[in-house]
Amino acid sequence: MKVILTEKIRALGNVGEIVNVTAGYARNCLIPGKLAVLADDANKNVLANNQKRLSKKVDAQKAAATEMKKKIDGLTLKLVKRIGSNGKLFGTVTNTDLAKELFDKGIEVERRLIAITDPIKTLGETDVIVKLFKDVEALFKVKVEMDPEQVKEIKARQEAALKRGKSKKKEEGAEAEAAQSEGEVTEDDSSEE
Secondary structure (H helix, E strand, O other): OEEEEOOOEOOOEOOOOEEEOOHHHHHHHHOOOOOEEEOOHHHHHHHHHOHHHHHHHHHHHHHHHHHHHHHHOOOEEEEEEOEOOOOEEEEEEOHHHHHHHHHHOOOOOOHHHEEOOOOEEEOEEEEEEEEEEOOEEEEEEEEEEEOHHHHHHHHHHHHHHHHHHHHHHHHHHHHHHHHHHHHHHHHHHHHHO
């Protein structure tokens, strides 16, 4: 079924485009949500008459996307996460997490526009693309760092293990000395006979 988009839909296209979708999607989602109208002759004539208004709407959306791109380009988001013993994150960093971090910085981006090429599961830096509009993409970095509380916990565990290791070596050394001195005593006893 052919429909004319009245709003930009990322998976389909921009305002004013005629696209082919399934009948159910058009009847149940696009048309009731006023995201599209049926592409019949009457609506095509209306589209031709409204082309100037639609082109202004598209230009305004593109200008807004370009402004947003200027805010996002070169930005570095720092995320603090806990990691497992294997050095990987508990879970992954999702586009929802990134959208929330951007919102906290005063940049409102829909999470569906954030494209993470490879899942972020480890510490370090990753480049992320935001597809703001057709041919308008912004690039920013995500730096994942270990939780400082977890760093303290790990250091405390390592120090405790090191202390246990030293005390264990002392105990083993004392046991070895005791065994050696017992061996010397038994050797002295046997030489006296």
